[in-house]
Amino acid sequence: MSTIIFNHQPRIVGWYSVAGKKESQGPLGETFSRIVEDEYFGGKTHEVAERRLFVTAIQGAIQVAGIQPDLVFAGDLLNQIVSSSFAMRDIGLPYVGIYGACSTMALSLINAAAYVDAGLVQSAVAAAGSHFATAERQYRTPLEFGNQRPPSSQWTVTGAGATVLSASKESKIAVTCATIGRVVDFGIKDVNNMGACMAPAAADTLERHFANTHTQPADYDAIFSGDLGQIGEEALRDLLKERGYDLGQKYYDCGKLIYAEEQKVDMGGSGCGCSAVTLNGFILDKFKRGDYHKVLFMATGALLSPTTCFQGESIPGVANAVVIEEVTE
Amino acid sequence: MDKQEYAEYIKRITPKSKIWNSIIRAFVVGGLICLLGEGLGALYKMWLPNYDQAQIGSLVSCTLILLASILTGIGVYDKIGYFSGGGSIVPITGFSNSITSAAMEFRKEGIIFGTCANMFKIAGPVIVVGVAVAMLCGLGYFIVGLFL
Numbered sequence: 001m002s003t004i005i006f007n008h009q010p011r012i013v014g015w016y017s018v019a020g021k022k023e024s025q026g027p028l029g030e031t032f033s034r035i036v037e038d039e040y041f042g043g044k045t046h047e048v049a050e051r052r053l054f055v056t057a058i059q060g061a062i063q064v065a066g067i068q069p070d071l072v073f074a075g076d077l078l079n080q081i082v083s084s085s086f087a088m089r090d091i092g093l094p095y096v097g098i099y100g101a102c103s104t105m106a107l108s109l110i111n112a113a114a115y116v117d118a119g120l121v122q123s124a125v126a127a128a129g130s131h132f133a134t135a136e137r138q139y140r141t142p143l144e145f146g147n148q149r150p151p152s153s154q155w156t157v158t159g160a161g162a163t164v165l166s167a168s169k170e171s172k173i174a175v176t177c178a179t180i181g182r183v184v185d186f187g188i189k190d191v192n193n194m195g196a197c198m199a200p201a202a203a204d205t206l207e208r209h210f211a212n213t214h215t216q217p218a219d220y221d222a223i224f225s226g227d228l229g230q231i232g233e234e235a236l237r238d239l240l241k242e243r244g245y246d247l248g249q250k251y252y253d254c255g256k257l258i259y260a261e262e263q264k265v266d267m268g269g270s271g272c273g274c275s276a277v278t279l280n281g282f283i284l285d286k287f288k289r290g291d292y293h294k295v296l297f298m299a300t301g302a303l304l305s306p307t308t309c310f311q312g313e314s315i316p317g318v319a320n321a322v323v324i325e326e327v328t329e
Numbered sequence: 330m331d332k333q334e335y336a337e338y339i340k341r342i343t344p345k346s347k348i349w350n351s352i353i354r355a356f357v358v359g360g361l362i363c364l365l366g367e368g369l370g371a372l373y374k375m376w377l378p379n380y381d382q383a384q385i386g387s388l389v390s391c392t393l394i395l396l397a398s399i400l401t402g403i404g405v406y407d408k409i410g411y412f413s414g415g416g417s418i419v420p421i422t423g424f425s426n427s428i429t430s431a432a433m434e435f436r437k438e439g440i441i442f443g444t445c446a447n448m449f450k451i452a453g454p455v456i457v458v459g460v461a462v463a464m465l466c467g468l469g470y471f472i473v474g475l476f477l
Contacts, residue, residue, distance in 0.1 A: 045437045142434035144401050145451065146410020146417055146426050148351075151344040187332040188339060196339040234342055242330060 003212035009174035009327050010116035012287075013123070013166045014065025017280040018056045019273070020132070020158030026259045031281035032159070033060055039133060039158070046133035047083070050076065053129045053160035053273075054087035061125060061162035061280070069164055070121035073108040075099050076272055077130050077156075078138060084127065093125070101301030102198075102227050103181065104128040105161060105276040106320035109297075112165045113175040113322070122167050128299075129160025130271030139191070139306060152193040154229045155265035157258060161276030163284070169329065173287045178322040179209040183303065185316035191309050194270055195232020195255075198300040201317030202228060203239035205298060209321050210245055217247050221292045224283065225319070226275035226299035227255035229267035254278035275299040283324070293326045355416030358409065362420045366393055390421055397422035401429040427451040 016033045024035040034056060041049035054074065062069060072091060074084035075098040088095040100107035108126035115121045135156040136143055165175065184201035202225055210216060217223060228236055233253045240247055254275045255268035279297055286292040298321035309315070330338060369389045373380070380388070400406040406426045409417045417423055428448050435447035449456070 137434060141451065142430035144404060144407045144426070144430035144433055146401075146407045146423065146430075148346075148411060148414040151346055186335045188336065193339065193343060196343070200335065231339070231343055235339065238338070239330065 003177055003179045003209055004110070004114065005177045006113050006117040006175055008117045008119070008167065009176055010113045010165045010167060011169060011171040012163055012173040012175065012284065012324065013067065013168070013171045014061045014063075014164035015162065015280040015284045016057050016060030016064055017161040017277040018053050018060065018159055019277045019281075022132075022155075022263065023157055023159055023258060023269075023277065026263060028258050028278060028282050031285055032277060033281065046131055046137070047078065050078070050083040050129065050131035050134050050160075051087045053131065053158070054084055054127060054162075055090045057129060057160040057162040057276075057280070058087065058091055058125055058127050061127075061164045065123075065164035065166070067123055067164070067166060067168075069093060069123045069125045069166075071096065071112070071115060071124040072127065073098055073111045073124060074127040074162075075104040075108060076128065077101065077135055083129065083131075083134075100299070100318060100320060101303050102130075102270060102272050102274065103299040103301030103318050103320045104272045105279055106178075106226070106297060106299035106322050107180075109163055109165075109175065109279075109322050110178040110180060110320060112163070113178065116165045116167050119167070123165060125162055125164050127160065127162035128272040128276040130156055130158070130273035130276075132156045132158045132271075135271055149266060150192040151266055152190070152196075152231060153266045154194055154227065154255060154268055154270035155259065155263075156271035157227075157269045157273040157277065159273035159277040161273070161278075161280030163280055172326050172328075173284065174325055174327045176323045176325045176327070177213060178320070179205055179212065181205045181318040181320045182208075183316045183318050185314055187314045189309075189312070189314045191304065191315070193231060194227070194302045194315075195229040195267060196235060197302045197304075197315040198228055198317035198319065199232045199235035199239060202232070202236045202298060202300050202319040203243065205319040205321050206236075206240060206296075207243050207245065209296070213323075217245055217251065220250065220294050220296045220323075222283075223247060223251045223296040224275070224278070224298065225251070225253045225255075226301070227268070227270040228253045228300055229255045229270065231267055232300070257282070287324070287326060295324045297322050297324055351414050354413045355419075358413030358416035359420060360416075362393070362417065362422055366420075369393070393420070393422050394425040397425035398429045401426045402433065406430075424452055424455070427455075
């Protein structure tokens, strides 16, 4: 039930985000390190493109950091997390593959921070990503199938982000504590309403985080959720209000930030890439500019597979929260 | 909130499909596809006066299937579908779209295990249900016929 405190405050020394064309046309377009307009990223399949997004993000972050990391934590949405694993053929670093559905960016960051904090490694990379076309194929219908999306659906972000953590004190941005999520299931079965599936898990993680750290929403410059979308955001606010916490004006959802309303994405963005590119662009850039000093970043995941849905199971959610903070020493 | 209250709460805050909007669009586009079929039928009748109505009907169906398949291939049919919903799914063109789109999507896994294995992924259940219902109706018709 506890929140992990990173006593040695692992520092964020480099970050990089790469996103697709649709994402570049959204409100956060300017904040991405690199835009790739070609949905195939020069490859033969969308799966290859997703791998290339990973390679680009991880290599980019390592280059920005200017150090050689010891370990990579990464994960994605595809079966057997092939995008991150296959990308590691080109990265050539020891690798731990993780799966947290769309909460992967926070989960990989927490794991990387834990290894660095414990002194097991000097530095580690955390990465996550997704691709609209590969997610559609795995979870939904062929791209050219002429159906309508229900108004509660969300749009998988094409993009990947990577963060490099280091034990050295050269950066002032640190990962200071984290709350790992419990798997929470409120019985929602609608695969086209992921926000509703994940909001109870998000509420659970935030409630535990605030209680364990004796903080209030107002103690943070901003609180971000990964990809709850419009319905999930509203549900999270109401669930937390019930438990005595008012998220207020400084709470944002990456899924709602990343696209503009006229981009026809219904409730907003989703996918591992959604929170990954927002963290490794918009959020960390704000730290660099001094706009943010303390942020609670919580990525949210819906732990479903097409098989469980067809077998009539409800969709469990999970949310992992991590505090990113400017430290003095 | 317990699970039941949460389910009701989510139902309340989830935006609904604009039903009248959808119905009108489906009616217009579905109607236009049928009108195109009628027009093609009239043309074929003019060109091929020796063909009977059943043969003309088959020709019209084939033409519509081919057209929808080409429109799917060049990435237009999904846009029509996004606009009209059921209006372009229900006619035979929608059937064509469901098969072509699946065939294209899984082409990357090869001809046999990709395209051939997956092209009826969406259309398959429709065919199975269609055949099963036809058999039931036929059986009903047969039984009723015994007593008349």
